[in-house]
Amino acid sequence: MTRLDPSNLSRRSFLAVAGSAAAVAFAPRFLFAQKKGIVPTMIDDAAKATIKTYPLRRNISVLEGSGGNIGVLSGKEGKLLVDSGFTVSKARILQALNSLNSDPIAQLLNTHWHTDHTDGNAWIHAEGAKITAHVNTRKHLSTSTRVEGWDWTFPPAPLGAIPTVVFNDEHRLQHNNTNVRLQYYGPAHTDSDVCVVFEEADIIHVGDTWWNGIYPFIDYSTGGSIDGMIHATEQNLRVITDKMTVIPGHGPIGDKAGLTEFGEMLVAIRNQVATLKKQGKSLSETIASKPTAAYDAKYGHFLITPGFFTTLVYSGV
Numbered sequence: 001m002t003r004l005d006p007s008n009l010s011r012r013s014f015l016a017v018a019g020s021a022a023a024v025a026f027a028p029r030f031l032f033a034q035k036k037g038i039v040p041t042m043i044d045d046a047a048k049a050t051i052k053t054y055p056l057r058r059n060i061s062v063l064e065g066s067g068g069n070i071g072v073l074s075g076k077e078g079k080l081l082v083d084s085g086f087t088v089s090k091a092r093i094l095q096a097l098n099s100l101n102s103d104p105i106a107q108l109l110n111t112h113w114h115t116d117h118t119d120g121n122a123w124i125h126a127e128g129a130k131i132t133a134h135v136n137t138r139k140h141l142s143t144s145t146r147v148e149g150w151d152w153t154f155p156p157a158p159l160g161a162i163p164t165v166v167f168n169d170e171h172r173l174q175h176n177n178t179n180v181r182l183q184y185y186g187p188a189h190t191d192s193d194v195c196v197v198f199e200e201a202d203i204i205h206v207g208d209t210w211w212n213g214i215y216p217f218i219d220y221s222t223g224g225s226i227d228g229m230i231h232a233t234e235q236n237l238r239v240i241t242d243k244m245t246v247i248p249g250h251g252p253i254g255d256k257a258g259l260t261e262f263g264e265m266l267v268a269i270r271n272q273v274a275t276l277k278k279q280g281k282s283l284s285e286t287i288a289s290k291p292t293a294a295y296d297a298k299y300g301h302f303l304i305t306p307g308f309f310t311t312l313v314y315s316g317v
């Protein structure tokens with residue numbers, strides 16, 4: 001099975017950021033209050049990272065290395081991309097796309113509004129892509145938007161980066177002889193998350209509702225919550241079959257079994273943290289009780305440390 005390389009460059013600098021985050025996790029305002037915050041760290045990583053290409057089924061591939069995983073559907077009508085990574089990776093993303101084939105870029109779908117999935121929107125639009133997303137992705141990209149958990153305020157995106165086709169619940173299109181379905185989750189990781197299903201290929205891109213093998217970030221500032229994440233996972237598990245290939249927002253390409261484990265982890269930690277909070281424990285006491293301990297070896301080694309994930313869950317229970 002195709003696997004994304006788990007030992008990419010970005011991990012080391014994410015760890016450097018996340019390590020200091022854990023130490024001050026009881027003071028969320030200063031989670032990333034070191035010299036270089038998490039957003040500049042993500043951009044610097046994308047500027048250095050190699051873009052790796054993973055062919056899946058039919059004419060669908062994944063590019064990894066610039067922010068979130070980028071899905072690519074190739075064909076005569078031009079490439080359809082799912083998410084756009086960071087602009088600093090433009091040259092290497094273009095090179096990876098051109099090594100697949102010479103099809104131009106025709107369409108871009110955004111799984112949600114976050115910068116590691118939309119920063120490249122403007123240049124991909126300039127290459128000829130029409131941009132489609134949930135109505136809340138357009139809303140957040142059109143205005144100044146703060147993400148408290150990243151200690152970062154994003155200015156409005158340039159006009160070319162703004163999706164021009166938006167929808168509320170479901171959107172379907174036909175591209176390169178493929179039926180593509182986008183479905184809104186409701187509030188989950190943000191309030192703008194959609195999945196993208198390539199029906200004939202049996203492939204689904206679930207955006208940041210799944211971080212495969214790593215604790216997820218949850219953006220409470222724009223409508224995300226732990227319960228929303230759990231609800232989105234339940235929705236994923238209802239539509240995903242054992243045969244489907246699942247592209248997560250971050251982490252290696254996976255399947256239903258991996259997503260099932262992720263969902264069990266979310267529920268177990270949510271319940272542990274809720275119990276501690278009900279007992280009157282403060283956030284720092286809750287972190288000290290290590291409610292994530294059983295899962296840290298598997299999920300706690302990346303961007304979101306055990307202490308930071310506990311902080312995110314504590315905010316929502």
Ligand SMILES: [Zn+2]
Nearest residue numbers: 112114189208
């Ligand atoms: Zn995200």
